[in-house]
Amino acid sequence: xxxxxxxxxxxxxxxxxxxxxxxxxxxxxxxxxxxxxxxxxxxxxxxxxxxxxxxxxxxxxxxxxxxxxxxxxxxxxxxxxxxxxxxxxxxxxxxxxxxxxxxxxxxxxxxxxxxxxxxxxxxxxxxxxxxxxxxxxxxxxxxxxxxxxxxxxxxxxxxxxxxxxxxxxxxxxxxxxxxxxxxxxxxxxxxxxxxxxxxxxxxxxxxxxxxxxxxxxxxxxxxxxxxxxxxxxxxxxxxxxxxxxxxxxxxxxxxxxxxxxxxxxxxxxxxxxxxxxxxxxxxxxxxxxxxxxxxxxxxxxxxxxxxxxxxxxxxxxxxxxxxxxxxxxxxxxxxxxxxxxxxxxxxxxxxxxxxxxxxxxxx
Amino acid sequence: xxxxxxxxxxxxxxxxxxxxxxxxxxxxxxxxxxxxxxxxxxxxxxxxxxxxxxxxxxxxxxxxxxxxxxxxxxxxxxxxxxxxxxxxxxxxxxxxxxxxxxxxxxxxxxxxxxxxxxxxxxxxxxxxxxxxxxxxxxxxxxxxxxxxxxxxxxxxxxxxxxxxxxxxxxxxxxxxxxxxxxxxxxxxx
Numbered sequence: 001x002x003x004x005x006x007x008x009x010x011x012x013x014x015x016x017x018x019x020x021x022x023x024x025x026x027x028x029x030x031x032x033x034x035x036x037x038x039x040x041x042x043x044x045x046x047x048x049x050x051x052x053x054x055x056x057x058x059x060x061x062x063x064x065x066x067x068x069x070x071x072x073x074x075x076x077x078x079x080x081x082x083x084x085x086x087x088x089x090x091x092x093x094x095x096x097x098x099x100x101x102x103x104x105x106x107x108x109x110x111x112x113x114x115x116x117x118x119x120x121x122x123x124x125x126x127x128x129x130x131x132x133x134x135x136x137x138x139x140x141x142x143x144x145x146x147x148x149x150x151x152x153x154x155x156x157x158x159x160x161x162x163x164x165x166x167x168x169x170x171x172x173x174x175x176x177x178x179x180x181x182x183x184x185x186x187x188x189x190x191x192x193x194x195x196x197x198x199x200x201x202x203x204x205x206x207x208x209x210x211x212x213x214x215x216x217x218x219x220x221x222x223x224x225x226x227x228x229x230x231x232x233x234x235x236x237x238x239x240x241x242x243x244x245x246x247x248x249x250x251x252x253x254x255x256x257x258x259x260x261x262x263x264x265x266x267x268x269x270x271x272x273x274x275x276x277x278x279x280x281x282x283x284x285x286x287x288x289x290x291x292x293x294x295x296x297x298x299x300x301x302x303x304x305x306x307x308x309x310x311x312x313x314x315x316x317x318x319x320x321x322x323x324x325x326x327x328x329x330x331x332x333x334x335x336x337x338x339x340x341x342x343x344x345x346x347x348x349x350x351x352x353x354x355x356x357x358x359x360x361x362x363x
Numbered sequence: 364x365x366x367x368x369x370x371x372x373x374x375x376x377x378x379x380x381x382x383x384x385x386x387x388x389x390x391x392x393x394x395x396x397x398x399x400x401x402x403x404x405x406x407x408x409x410x411x412x413x414x415x416x417x418x419x420x421x422x423x424x425x426x427x428x429x430x431x432x433x434x435x436x437x438x439x440x441x442x443x444x445x446x447x448x449x450x451x452x453x454x455x456x457x458x459x460x461x462x463x464x465x466x467x468x469x470x471x472x473x474x475x476x477x478x479x480x481x482x483x484x485x486x487x488x489x490x491x492x493x494x495x496x497x498x499x500x501x502x503x504x505x506x507x508x509x510x511x512x513x514x515x516x517x518x519x520x521x522x523x524x525x526x527x528x529x530x531x532x533x534x535x536x537x538x539x540x541x542x543x544x545x546x547x548x549x550x551x552x
Contacts, residue, residue, distance in 0.1 A: 055399050106392030199381050204423040216420055219398040223418040246397050
């Protein structure tokens with residue numbers, strides 16, 4: 001019978017080190033932000049309005065009150081709304097390390113249904129300044145975990161963590177690897193031609209709306225033709241300026257409103273974090289959330305209501321700010337040299353839900 | 364052939380990709396920053412032996428191949444081919460070496476394997492999880508650096524070299540894991 005992580009802990013030094021890396025990384029993150037005078041906040045994991053992100057699947061539960069009345073509650077998928085309300089309340093730069101929950105994802109690999117997220121917002125900062133904050137954060141963790149001279153060894157390959165990382169816009173990447181221009185990458189027919197040329201099977205796109213089909217093809221080309229190339233670099237890579245439909249909570253670029261101020265960081269083929277120049281315009285935010293809800297209905301998912309408290313917060317005035325969400329488990333994987341998230345979780349969900357034999361009794 | 368959703372592709376299946384049979388080595392759930400989920404599939408092109416990776420939309424339809432399996436016995440290596448025999452009717456069959464790739468080094472005399480056959484062609488060979496093999500060359504242990512402490516390389520009858528404990532001698536029979544090509548134990552008959 002497969003042994004569980006906790007049973008291996010005593011004997012397996014490598015696993016023990018991987019699991020204990022969590023404490024070092026979390027300590028380093030906390031020390032970094034406190035030293036930069038961010039406030040640490042704690043917001044609810046159990047919420048009534050979980051957000052409308054059309055592709056995320058929710059954990060649903062029931063809140064019962066003593067008078068036997070009931071309400072549907074959800075485990076949050078990210079603490080973004082609550083934290084923005086605190087920004088509107090004038091707390092200044094804030095951070096949080098908390099659990100987030102996403103249903104219908106794989107148990108293992110780089111995913112676990114409950115995972116640890118670092119979310120931080122810096123006021124009066126644009127998204128380019130936030131890139132610098134992330135780069136410093138990674139170096140601070142590297143120092144705290146004994147990485148020599150910012151040279152991280154992961155799976156036998158050495159990655160140079162020195163700042164600044166190479167930065168590529170989505171437009172540059174589509175030009176470089178697919179020879180498509182900005183106009184073409186936003187155009188369904190141009191993407192369809194390119195995918196056909198590459199031998200993709202496009203039957204799955206039949207019957208989809210134009211926007212939806214575009215998004216599917218854009219993602220598939222990005223994953224197959226671009227992301228694999230990013231994995232071959234021996235440095236972290238920043239990808240920035242995403243097509244606006246790919247960034248519902250980001251502000252649009254002043255110079256080209258077809259693109260939004262979003263960036264992602266990749267290292268060793270893993271996506272480590274996602275950041276926005278935050279959208280602070282309440283009415284635009286409202287219409288973009290409504291569009292997301294429409295798509296959610298098209299996908300046949302349970303309807304959600306917009307969190308008007310969040311819109312009210314934007315109306316009351318959100319300071320200019322940029323924010324980022326970072327997958328803490330994946331950072332731990334990097335610094336523990338682990339390829340599998342289950343090696344950095346004391347109790348991976350797969351052990352709790354798959355490996356458990358029905359009716360098995362502990363002696 | 365049967366049609367399945369890409370999200371249901373599992374390791375060990377044979378699927379049709381770009382009209383060629385592929386053996387699935389690994390699958391992974393992928394969720395882009397925004398958008399629907401994908402299934403990343405690492406697979407081996409059974410005609411060329413090349414490993415490829417592709418991200419399928421999880422809702423895409425994919426053809427799973429019904430392959431026939433046949434128990435066969437290993438006979439000998441013949442250049443770029445490996446010759447097997449059906450022990451029931453002594454019929455012989457040649458298989459391109461690339462289909463086994465490095466696992467060709469796991470073949471020992473008279474070992475029984477399962478050939479997977481699709482469209483009247485052999486596209487895969489399934490080995491038992493562990494095989495017994497005789498050590499043909501093992502040097503006396505020398506104290507090594509810390510990296511190799513307690514282990515030394517020994518050569519097996521098939522030409523395979525494994526890291527084995529220092530007490531292993533020429534002529535010993537070892538149990539080898541065919542998936543990882545690693546030493547498991549010495550067999551004391």
